[in-house]
Amino acid sequence: MAQEVNLxxxxxxxxxxxxxxxxxxxxxxxxxxxxxxxKSCNLEIAKYAIKIK
Ligand SMILES: [Zn+2]
Known part of the structure; x- marks a missing residue:
């Protein structure tokens, strides 16, 4: 289960x-x-990641 975070x-x-x-x-x-x-990241998934400064 993914963790909820307040951003x-x-x-x-x-x-x-x-x-x-x-x-x-x-x-x-x-x-x-x-x-x-x-043990690595999937670029197909990573493209949905939120970029943080
Ligand atoms: Zn991950």
Missing amino acids: EGKIVYKCEKCGWLYRRGKIAEKCQAWCEKH
Whole structure:
């Protein structure tokens, strides 16, 4: 289950493995499942990540 995080007043979802944030919980869960299995990031998923300055 992806972790909910409050980012500047908005709820976003965090992959607990790689730490990237996503607007959609489903995507964060996909990322987390991928990270657990492959120990690397999937660029098809990563393109949905929220960029943080
Ligand atoms: Zn991840």
